[in-house]
Amino acid sequence: MPSLGSDMEAGTLVEWLKAPGDRVGRGDTIAVVETQKGAIEIEIFEDGVFDELLVKVGETVPVGTPLAVIVRAGEAAPDASAPKPERSETTSPVSAAPEPTKGPLEAVPAAVAVDAQTRASPAARKLASEQKLDLSGIPGSGPDGAVVLADVTAFSGVPPKAPRKRVDLDAMAEAVAAAMARSKREIPHYYLCHKIDLTAALDWLEAANASRAPDLRILPGVLFVKAAALALAKHAGFNGRYTDHQFQHSDAINVGVAVSIRGGGLVAPAIHNTDRLDVQALMAQMRDVVGRVRSGRLRSSELSDATVTVTSLGERGVETMLSIIYPPQVAILGFGSITERPWVVDGDVKARRIVEASLAGDHRVTDGHRGAALLRKIDRLLQDPERL
Amino acid sequence: MNNEEARAIFFEELGNIAPEWDPADIDPAEDIRDAMDIDSMDLLNLVIAVHKRLGIDIPEPDYSHLTTIDGAVDYIVAKVKS
DSSP states (O other): OOOOSTTOOEEEEEEESSOTTOEEOTTOEEEEEEETTEEEEEEOOSOEEEEEEOSOTTOEEETTOOOEEEEETTOOOOOTTSOOOOOOOOOSSOSOOOOOOOOOOOOTTTTSEEOSSOEEOHHHHHHHHHTTOOGGGSOOOSGGGOBOHHHHHHHHSOOOOOOOOOOOHHHHHHHHHHHHHHHHHHOOEEEEEEEEEOHHHHHHHHHHHHTSOGGGOOOHHHHHHHHHHHHHHHOGGGSEEEETTEEEEOSSOOEEEOEEOTTSOEEOOEETTGGGSOHHHHHHHHHHHHHHHHHTOEEHHHHHOOSEEEEEOGGGTOOOOOOOOOTTOOEEEEEOOOEEEEEEETTEEEEEEEEEEEEEEETTTOOHHHHHHHHHHHHHHHTOGGGO | OOHHHHHHHHHHHHHHHOTTSOGGGSOTTSOHHHHSOOOHHHHHHHHHHHHHHHOOOOOGGGGGGGGSHHHHHHHHHHHHHO
16 A cells, blocks of 8 residues: 555545456556545556455555465566565555565465356456456466456456545545645745746747647646646756655756645646656646546646645636645745736836746755755746746 | 527526526626626637537627626627627
């Protein structure tokens, strides 16, 4: 059970997306876990063969509990007599999260259920039951001819239905409150605001969008996120995590984009390597992730990998944001509403479109002087939007 | 296309964007961004959906027409006619 944030203690397994015998690769999603932040898809970071499920659907287990056994590519399945990976007891509530266990692997194919007629994996059996299929009529491609999930899917032609979990807003509010209380308790915040003339960036964006189909158009918020990511590449002290009483810089710039959930709640999933995406690709990723926030299908790495957060309440008319840092991050950048204001350009007063950018920084790691330089860099980048 | 047909299509696409709400419960003159907690990404997705379904061009300066149900119905009917 991966930790999907410093405030997470446990998660409940909602669904297995892979069955014993399935080949899995880095980046595959293998399970859905319910957390205080909604239903999260758990990714895997090894290539291998899915071997044994150690946690049942419906179980709540602490962070660090092994969920399944994977036999890595090129590795032999371990002896069946080898000790199983240790796991904590099902808990609710949880008082402490254990360290992840690195125990020996379990033998194949322990999780393939056997009944009087047909060998089949639990996921295959469940799907066959849902689709009212006779397992004995489905050719099995798993160990010893066992029917696995892919066999049922191929046989029926109907993919397994993904659950559409609604977010438990009370649980999410509790998680957000805990993180914000910790932030205010532990992080000595400082705040800076900086007005940016956004006219050039918006003129460029509107001209570009005019010739694009709607699904290729880019929102102004994408420019904020990209400019922030590029600026962070030059001001590394704001990108990383503060853990064990010291700042750990992150080479990867994974901007967490704050997304509100209708009816309440907020999450900030990470856009990985934000600085390396062009604005079109960044827009596509932001559309995708916002859609999955709203439908409750975020991935585990999106919740755990953010190195800094960008947020905006400009659409709600807020001009200035004084945000709270999401620990263990050390900075959060805010953007207010874009408003037309009188602005002096070359000695003349002109109507310009202005946005106020703000920074909340962690004074244990950076200071106002460095924060001002970061905001100034974002301003300069937004004056030259073609290069974003 | 008449107003009722346009309204039915808009309700369906709006319901897909914000399934937490029934568009029929919303005051048709009220701004859906306030009434249904629609943000700019939702509004863009709504524009994309209506564009793909009806094949009408909806340039950015016209997005404001889609921010109320009444405005959207009038806009869609006029666009389809033209």
